[in-house]
Amino acid sequence: MITAQELSKRYGPTTVVHDVSFSCEPGTITGFLGPNGAGKSTTLRMITGLTRPDRGTATIDGRAYAELGNPSRVVGSLLDASAMHSGRSGRATLRIAADLAGAGRGEVDRVLELVGLSGRAADRRVGAYSLGMRQRLGIGQALIARPRALILDEPANGLDPDGIAWMRTLLRDFAGSGGTVLLSSHLLGEVQATVDRLVMIASGRVVAHGTLDDLLTSTGVVVRATDMPALRTMLDRVGATHHLHDDGAVLVEHDDDLDAERIARLASQAGVLLVELRHSDRAGLEQLFFSLTGGAGSPQTLETVR
Numbered sequence: 148m149i150t151a152q153e154l155s156k157r158y159g160p161t162t163v164v165h166d167v168s169f170s171c172e173p174g175t176i177t178g179f180l181g182p183n184g185a186g187k188s189t190t191l192r193m194i195t196g197l198t199r200p201d202r203g204t205a206t207i208d209g210r211a212y213a214e215l216g217n218p219s220r221v222v223g224s225l226l227d228a229s230a231m232h233s234g235r236s237g238r239a240t241l242r243i244a245a246d247l248a249g250a251g252r253g254e255v256d257r258v259l260e261l262v263g264l265s266g267r268a269a270d271r272r273v274g275a276y277s278l279g280m281r282q283r284l285g286i287g288q289a290l291i292a293r294p295r296a297l298i299l300d301e302p303a304n305g306l307d308p309d310g311i312a313w314m315r316t317l318l319r320d321f322a323g324s325g326g327t328v329l330l331s332s333h334l335l336g337e338v339q340a341t342v343d344r345l346v347m348i349a350s351g352r353v354v355a356h357g358t359l360d361d362l363l364t365s366t367g368v369v370v371r372a373t374d375m376p377a378l379r380t381m382l383d384r385v386g387a388t389h390h391l392h393d394d395g396a397v398l399v400e401h402d403d404d405l406d407a408e409r410i411a412r413l414a415s416q417a418g419v420l421l422v423e424l425r426h427s428d429r430a431g432l433e434q435l436f437f438s439l440t441g442g443a444g445s446p447q448t449l450e451t452v453r
């Protein structure tokens with residue numbers, strides 16, 4: 148179980164992560180999705196103890212990363228595949244990872260096989276690897292001590308469609324045997340076919356979260372505010388059709404004139420503080436994502452990687 152609670156981080160005058168909270172359950176794959184610069188890496192670095200949060204906490208299996216006795220056995224992470232020593236072979240890289248993690252050398256061949264780098268590739272210098280091969284090796288390093296959780300920052304970067312399909316199967320198997328996976332991406336299509344849950348982040352804030360099914364099935368915009376009566380009054384005033392959502396939020400029925408952005412503006416004008424605003428249908432999810440990314444990752448790209 149991976150939990151982030153009200154994580155916040157500021158660099159100079161800029162708060163790059165604001166009150167980010169979510170949890171990832173064993174047996175599931177959570178996609179942490181957001182455009183470049185949204186705050187994904189900073190959040191993942193705070194969870195893995197590499198960056199100190201200004202506020203908030205993160206735990207893995209109930210403990211902060213720094214309190215994990217042998218972290219590699221609890222959580223494997225891949226945060227920057229380009230940061231590997233280029234002079235070592237893939238096999239040597241994994242041997243060192245195995246030694247550091249207290250895992251047996253026998254794990255090296257198992258992992259090389261698992262990540263598709265056995266044979267001659269294992270003995271080539273990492274400097275001669277493609278980005279996709281480095282990602283595979285990085286995932287191998289993360290898996291070397293058979294951890295219960297995986298945290299991967301943009302693991303599909305550099306992978307071709309076959310590589311993405313391979314990774315999807317690997318992560319599904321990992322989650323299928325009770326593992327917890329948190330992976331980031333800036334491409335909706337890349338994660339949509341892989342994950343069970345999504346946490347969507349933009350400008351350092353969580354803008355949507357839930358199971359993929361929840362986010363893709365019902366129609367409309369789910370809104371939650373600190374003052375729900377004031378929110379409903381505001382929605383009545385603008386003639387919105389709205390209902391109480393299952394979890395106590397309000398579901399505003401789909402209306403071309405009342406999209407999420409307009410709801411946010413109206414709420415702001417009415418002095419209503421929104422704490423959740425998300426599209427609850429598939430088209431809406433893609434629309435929201437494209438509006439956040441300014442259209443990065445065309446539908447064509449989505450079809451290619453699906």
Ligand SMILES: Nc1ncnc2c1ncn2[C@@H]1O[C@H](COP(=O)(O)OP(=O)(O)OP(=O)(O)O)[C@@H](O)[C@H]1O
Nearest residue numbers: 158163181182183184185186187188189190301333
């Ligand atoms: N060490 C740092 N010092 C100052 N600013 C930083 C630092 N690390 C990150 N930032 C800034 O914080 C913001 C969030 O960066 P972050 O890398 O977390 O985003 P991201 O969602 O992972 O995006 P990308 O996919 O582009 O890495 C960016 O504006 C970035 O420039």
